Amino acid sequence: MSKTLFDKIWDQHVVDTIKEGPQVLYIDKHLIHEVTSPQAFNELKERSIPIFRPNQIVATADHNTPTINQHLPIKDKLSKNQLEQLSKNCFDNNITLYELGHKYNGIVHVMAPELGITQPGLTMVCGDSHTSTHGAFGAIAFGIGTSQVAQVFASQCLLLKKPKSLRVTVNGKLKKGVLPKDVILYIISKLGTNSGTGYFCEYAGNVFEDMSMEGRMTVCNMSIEMGARGGMIAPDETTFNYIKDRQFAPKGTDFDKKVSYWKTLPSDIDAVFDQEYIFDADDIGPMVTYGTNPGMGIKITETIPKENNSSFKKSLEYMNFEAGSSLIDQRINYVFIGSCTNSRIEDFRVAANFIKGKQKADNVTAWLVPGSKQVETQIIEEGLKEIFENAGFELRQPGCSACLAMNDDKIPKGEYCVSTSNRNFEGRQGQGSRTILASPLVAAATAVEGKIIDITKHLN
């Protein structure tokens, strides 16, 4: 029988099936961080259950870490305690940890792929909904709750019902200035925030085939914003070339053997999906969001739609926007380039390329937060740091930062922030903050102009 990419990997990981119930799914890699793991460690400790496979777990500190002066002791007592707990739990249980300051430290969904931990055909989980990022490599990767973190600790397995399959195909050639972030914001704006619920999504078509791994990660990262537990893209030469020679990638003949296996994974030509959507690359433009969920997005050249329901009105009221108006020329005082969606080297190259020789507008505070220590190093080595600093941008240290504002990187009440992150929920970037999601290019242009501009008119 024909199988999808998802079917092939899922079926190979089923340990057992409960009659009329869920399946026992084996998990290859478990990524953990400081916020969603402590209660799971406690749970096992209280029940005297040992960690079953510590060598299949990798930990990092990212959500709650400062992005300045990382060498100094952390001031916030609760944050300090949470990070110390992670270090202690990992030490006690022989779990590899890339703690603050380590050369491999970074946002979990940036760090694992760049170290070659993420590979095609794996099942991967993390107590973070953006674990869908790793699906860019043709892996089954999804976010889990803390009870499930404890389950994986205890058994390296999860009890799950197999989700339905969904395929989103985009063919054609992307226009100039249209980035992977615009593609996924466009898809979510068309399908809504719950269209993917109950599904695992495969992205297909030459738009994704032509994308770099960084771009594919940006797309898969936001699958959860349309409700899908995960997103995936078939592994190909781009994938193999990215993984080759990375720290934890298989080497030599082992690598060649893996590649021949990985080549068997793409969906069979006649595989059937439970749901299919097809879009044309030509219809996609640079995007911005205007509301308080990621589905409320428009092309930068469009106007905010008019809808007559209370949730929609509540959302516009929060944003202080009017239905029917345009976001072009909207004054913006904060710009954030970072998060597990857009904090990879390619994102900073795009931003630097636009910023080079220009100056940040005086009214704007612009934070650039690399996704990992390795990205930070690359920014310096490629001379991008100089470009950013000459233009008045602030390059900070790696972490989740203002994406969820758990640390001190908060946007003040009432202020707009053009952000390359993934969620524009009320208060997401700080109490009362107003988030406009966009690509790194739109974010960079906003910082330079001090307002949202029609980027399509400013490209050479």
Next chain:
Amino acid sequence: MEKFIKIISKAIPLAIENVDTDQIIPARFLKATDKKGFGDNVFRDWRFDKNGNTNLEFSLNNDLYSGSILIAGDNFGCGSSREHAAWALVGYGFKVIVSSFFADIFKGNALNNGLLPLQVSPSFLAVLMKTVKEKPETKIEVDLENQTISLSDINVSETFEIDAYKKTCMINGYDDIDYLLSKKEMIEAFESLRN
């Protein structure tokens, strides 16, 4: 986990769609390393303003409404995977959340904490919301054994779906760890077969 069989309670209406887990429990409260105390901050930024003043317009602060059932708009629990959202709702005293649609991860997290995510049809949700808003004293019965939700006052009820395995867990207070540990030999055999 506490057992869940049947409850009869008044309900609190929350007529908002796409309630995300950042609203249920904002990220700045996720610094704790245990599960306690999250109930104090459930819906924090809707219940209180930045200076800590109570927002009397918000239904949880309205003395008319009380009970362990929350009636919410479509697509409840979207966004972050934080289980802290389920802990916050349970900590506040909720045992059932009724909506016409739940986000995946939230649904699983709720079930793993003895909190029932009860999905009803949009038309039933509309009746429920209207009834509770107009007559806050209305009692709602949720019977997990028979998978029904009913308003005996107005003689309306609906059946709901729940995974048979999860239903057994809820009724008996079991969790998935117990089950998975019982499969350890099978898991080890699976591992050796793959290597």
